[in-house]
Amino acid sequence: MRRSFTPVGVLLVLALFSHVPRLIKGSSPCKRANSAAIRPHSVSITEFGAVGDGVTLNTKAFQNAIFYLNSFADKGGAKLFVPAGQWLTGSFDLISHLTLWLDKDAVILGSTNSDDWPVVDPLPSYGRGRELPGKRHRSLIYGRNLTDVVITGDNGTIDGQGSNWWNWFHTKTLNYTRPHLVELMNSSGIVISNLTFINSPFWTIHPVYCSQVIVQNVTIRAPLDSPNTDGIDPDSSDDVCIEDCYISTGDDLIAIKSGWDEYGISYARPCRNIIIRRLVGQTRTSAGIAIGSEMSGGVSEVHAENIQFYNSNTGIRIKTSPGRGGYVRDIYISNITLTDVKIAIRFTGHYGEHPDEHYDPEALPTVERITIEDIAGDNIQYAGILEGIEGDSFLNICLSNITLNITSKSPWNCSYIQGYSDSVSPETCEPLRESISPYHYSDCYNLSSHLLNSSNQNRGTWFLSW
Ligand SMILES: *[C@@H]1O[C@H](CO)[C@@H](O)[C@H](O)[C@H]1NC(C)=O
Ligand SMILES: *[C@@H]1O[C@H](CO)[C@@H](O)[C@H](O)[C@H]1NC(C)=O
Ligand SMILES: *[C@@H]1O[C@H](CO)[C@@H](O)[C@H](O)[C@H]1NC(C)=O
Ligand SMILES: *[C@@H]1O[C@H](CO)[C@@H](O)[C@H](O)[C@H]1NC(C)=O
Numbered sequence: 001m002r003r004s005f006t007p008v009g010v011l012l013v014l015a016l017f018s019h020v021p022r023l024i025k026g027s028s029p030c031k032r033a034n035s036a037a038i039r040p041h042s043v044s045i046t047e048f049g050a051v052g053d054g055v056t057l058n059t060k061a062f063q064n065a066i067f068y069l070n071s072f073a074d075k076g077g078a079k080l081f082v083p084a085g086q087w088l089t090g091s092f093d094l095i096s097h098l099t100l101w102l103d104k105d106a107v108i109l110g111s112t113n114s115d116d117w118p119v120v121d122p123l124p125s126y127g128r129g130r131e132l133p134g135k136r137h138r139s140l141i142y143g144r145n146l147t148d149v150v151i152t153g154d155n156g157t158i159d160g161q162g163s164n165w166w167n168w169f170h171t172k173t174l175n176y177t178r179p180h181l182v183e184l185m186n187s188s189g190i191v192i193s194n195l196t197f198i199n200s201p202f203w204t205i206h207p208v209y210c211s212q213v214i215v216q217n218v219t220i221r222a223p224l225d226s227p228n229t230d231g232i233d234p235d236s237s238d239d240v241c242i243e244d245c246y247i248s249t250g251d252d253l254i255a256i257k258s259g260w261d262e263y264g265i266s267y268a269r270p271c272r273n274i275i276i277r278r279l280v281g282q283t284r285t286s287a288g289i290a291i292g293s294e295m296s297g298g299v300s301e302v303h304a305e306n307i308q309f310y311n312s313n314t315g316i317r318i319k320t321s322p323g324r325g326g327y328v329r330d331i332y333i334s335n336i337t338l339t340d341v342k343i344a345i346r347f348t349g350h351y352g353e354h355p356d357e358h359y360d361p362e363a364l365p366t367v368e369r370i371t372i373e374d375i376a377g378d379n380i381q382y383a384g385i386l387e388g389i390e391g392d393s394f395l396n397i398c399l400s401n402i403t404l405n406i407t408s409k410s411p412w413n414c415s416y417i418q419g420y421s422d423s424v425s426p427e428t429c430e431p432l433r434e435s436i437s438p439y440h441y442s443d444c445y446n447l448s449s450h451l452l453n454s455s456n457q458n459r460g461t462w463f464l465s466w
């Protein structure tokens with residue numbers, strides 16, 4: 001006879017899990033490589049003729065200031081100071097060894113004219129713009145091939161003024177894919193902190209082909225019904241730390257990605273070692289933490305904890321499809337509180353959405369070793385809608401210590417998945433009903449499996465300490 005609750009099993013699981021050094025819990029786990037960039041040189045944007053009246057277009061002032069500061073790149077770098085005021089601008093480019101500092105009550109406003117957002121090539125891992133074939137508008141704040149870039153301040157605001165873009169999307173009058181608010185491409189040593197980001201035209205913060213990225217203590221807001229205004233989307237990037245953030249937007253709060261179908265498969269740049277902790281947020285249409293739907297370069301070692309989602313459609317979601325290829329593996333999510341959330345956990349194996357007709361329907365994604373534990377939920381409609389792919393089951397899905405207060409009659413609906421569970425209420429679906437026993441510990445992903453990997457211990461010294 002199978003039971004979902006096995007006291008001995010539970011005790012073992014709890015004992016074993018609790019002695020594990022908690023990777024994402026130490027005193028200062030998301031550490032910067034080079035301690036707080038103190039820039040020996042600083043200029044104010046006003047020295048370059050910028051006018052903070054909310055009307056004057058300051059794109060040239062930003063470009064000239066940054067061009068000037070480039071001469072300090074090999075002298076410890078420089079700081080561009082943006083004082084209180086409303087600084088309207090089109091898209092501009094960052095440089096290495098730069099701190100962009102927004103003082104209290106400084107607001108950088110994105111131009112509402114699409115001509116001020118130039119068009120650039122699509123990402124190679126997407127093969128085309130995400131929403132339209134061809135090129136895409138460049139983000140308001142853009143950086144490529146950079147190192148040591150800090151975007152910070154005293155809670156200044158970067159406002160994308162996205163409503164025109166949302167209207168062009170709704171009326172189908174866009175010519176190219178909408179721009180992000182901030183995109184950093186092929187860069188490393190990035191810190192984005194102590195700021196507020198609002199009303200992005202599209203995804204808000206998009207690090208792509210990056211490593212060593214810290215996003216800390218930021219607020220991200222967009223209307224709950226604004227289209228595709230994701231919060232933070234680490235994409236084909238490694239060593240990303242997101243902590244102490246509040247995000248309330250019209251799409252996924254955090255979406256971890258790695259390229260789209262045949263383009264993502266051939267570009268083959270995974271997203272790996274992503275830490276998310278102390279996040280609070282809401283999304284009426286989408287998920288708090290999503291993996292996918294573009295995951296063709298692979299996603300692994302995502303560790304998320306101490307998170308609260310409320311008034312949301314979904315808590316945790318994995319989205320994929322035949323044609324994606326790639327993998328989602330070694331995911332550890334714990335201590336999440338859900339309040340008024342329709343679906344606590346959702347896996348979607350047939351998300352669809354392909355870049356073109358040339359994807360390979362035989363390219364099936366691998367989804368395995370997903371551990372979710374210590375989840376409490378109040379006013380939840382569905383505990384889990386877990387839909388794998390026929391002939392390509394999602395394996396070693398491990399759920400433990402999950403207590404949800406459910407409003408629907410059938411809380412779980414599972415297909416093509418396999419795994420184990422312990423202390424889950426309401427009782428899980430049949431494929432997960434076997435208890436996690438010592439026999440299964442090596443099947444379930446846990447933090448000691450991460451730490452035991454010596455290559456991770458070496459990598460860990462960059463920003464993990466315990
Ligand atoms: C990334 O930047 C490095 C130099 O910083 C360059 O060699 C490489 O080609 C760049 N790759 C892409 C995709 O931009
Ligand atoms: C980044 O590097 C790539 C590859 O070397 C190069 O093609 C591109 O022009 C560089 N872009 C910038 C903005 O430096
Ligand atoms: C968060 O940012 C605010 C200003 O935006 C600052 O006052 C506060 O000290 C920061 N907190 C942390 C933990 O960095
Ligand atoms: C920063 O300002 C926003 C409003 O612009 C506010 O909601 C947020 O709480 C502030 N953050 C901090 C850390 O003070």
Ligand SMILES: *[C@@H]1O[C@H](CO)[C@@H](O)[C@H](O)[C@H]1NC(C)=O
Binds near residue numbers: 114168173174175
């Ligand atoms: C699309 O292109 C047309 C023709 O160049 C132009 O009039 C229109 O403003 C463009 N739309 C957007 C949203 O940029």
Ligand SMILES: *[C@@H]1O[C@H](CO)[C@@H](O)[C@H](O)[C@H]1NC(C)=O
Binds near residue numbers: 193216217
């Ligand atoms: C955020 O602001 C606080 C307070 O000024 C400061 O102590 C902290 O170092 C800042 N964090 C980052 C990552 O810039």
Ligand SMILES: *[C@@H]1O[C@H](CO)[C@@H](O)[C@H](O)[C@H]1NC(C)=O
Binds near residue numbers: 337
């Ligand atoms: C769980 O997360 C909450 C924040 O959401 C935090 O206050 C609490 O200390 C965490 N619990 C543990 C055991 O870490």
Ligand SMILES: *[C@@H]1O[C@H](CO)[C@@H](O)[C@H](O)[C@H]1NC(C)=O
Binds near residue numbers: 014335375
């Ligand atoms: C179970 O999870 C809850 C959070 O939802 C936590 O407070 C509690 O300590 C966990 N129980 C055990 C035995 O770890």
Ligand SMILES: *[C@@H]1O[C@H](CO)[C@@H](O)[C@H](O)[C@H]1NC(C)=O
Binds near residue numbers: 378379
């Ligand atoms: C959910 O839990 C709350 C208390 O946490 C309780 O008042 C409420 O009746 C519960 N609802 C259901 C449907 O069990």
Ligand SMILES: *[C@@H]1O[C@H](CO)[C@@H](O)[C@H](O)[C@H]1NC(C)=O
Binds near residue numbers: 387
């Ligand atoms: C479970 O989901 C499948 C589709 O994935 C649906 O056809 C079926 O009706 C659902 N069953 C229940 C009991 O909700």
Ligand SMILES: *[C@@H]1O[C@H](CO)[C@@H](O)[C@H](O)[C@H]1NC(C)=O
Binds near residue numbers: 017441442444446449
């Ligand atoms: C964690 O995983 C490793 C290898 O995957 C396994 O050897 C170990 O027993 C597991 N530990 C726990 C506490 O589950």
Ligand SMILES: *[C@@H]1O[C@H](CO)[C@@H](O)[C@H](O)[C@H]1NC(C)=O
Binds near residue numbers: 453454455456
């Ligand atoms: C250890 O990490 C490396 C990447 O750094 C990965 O290729 C390898 O598969 C991992 N080994 C195990 C046993 O997880």
